Amino acid sequence: MASQQETDQQVNETVAVDDEGFVVDTEDCEARELAFRERGTSRPITVVGNPVLHQECQDVTAFDEELARLVDDMFASQRTAEGVGLAANQIGVDRKVFVYDCPDDDGVRHVGHVVNPVLAELPPERRVLDDANEGCLSVPTAYAELARPDYAEVTGQDLHGNPIRVRGTGYFARCLQHETDHLYGRLYIDRLSKRDRKDALRQMPEGTPRYPVVPNN
Numbered sequence: 260m261a262s263q264q265e266t267d268q269q270v271n272e273t274v275a276v277d278d279e280g281f282v283v284d285t286e287d288c289e290a291r292e293l294a295f296r297e298r299g300t301s302r303p304i305t306v307v308g309n310p311v312l313h314q315e316c317q318d319v320t321a322f323d324e325e326l327a328r329l330v331d332d333m334f335a336s337q338r339t340a341e342g343v344g345l346a347a348n349q350i351g352v353d354r355k356v357f358v359y360d361c362p363d364d365d366g367v368r369h370v371g372h373v374v375n376p377v378l379a380e381l382p383p384e385r386r387v388l389d390d391a392n393e394g395c396l397s398v399p400t401a402y403a404e405l406a407r408p409d410y411a412e413v414t415g416q417d418l419h420g421n422p423i424r425v426r427g428t429g430y431f432a433r434c435l436q437h438e439t440d441h442l443y444g445r446l447y448i449d450r451l452s453k454r455d456r457k458d459a460l461r462q463m464p465e466g467t468p469r470y471p472v473v474p475n476n
């Protein structure tokens with residue numbers, strides 16, 4: 260996910276979890292993000308129209324060195340593009356993986372990755388919609404208001420194959436939903452009304468992305 264328009268960021272191998280079994284992704288953020296990114300190579304970002312963004316990605320079945328390198332490259336690419344979240348198909352890789360480096364509404368930074376994410380269904384009383392501006396590195400320079408639940412839980416695995424659960428509120432909840440959507444072939448503009456989608460796409464050619472992109476044929 261793109262950083263908010265108004266504003267313009269070794270490592271534990273075992274996953275720390277809180278009392279409720281959710282990943283603790285708020286500690287040692289700077290060191291963890293740096294370690295991934297420094298091992299990785301930044302890659303250009305795919306943009307709307309590229310088929311890899313519009314189809315469900317493949318499940319990850321091998322938790323090997325190649326997957327670890329992919330996560331490294333995703334952190335490097337996310338940093339170059341100044342994103343707060345990045346899905347594998349945004350660097351052209353057809354695998355269900357996303358990374359994030361995202362603040363919540365309390366200004367707390369969350370850094371992590373999820374392999375094979377599945378968004379948990381929320382009971383109706385937890386579905387409180389939050390209207391906010393959303394952007395995407397794959398829809399460069401465009402933004403649109405989109406209502407989404409202000410709380411999200413994602414289950415999946417870490418890059419070693421350990422089962423994990425991640426939860427977030429506010430802007431970070433939005434990020435978790437946005438990135439999971441990507442891996443099922445859905446962009447945030449696909450959730451907009453026809454008119455708003457058109458408006459967002461129209462904003463694209465008016466701006467120039469601040470990061471390398473993969474040209475569409």
Ligand SMILES: [Zn+2]
Nearest residue numbers: 260395396397
């Ligand atoms: Zn996106």
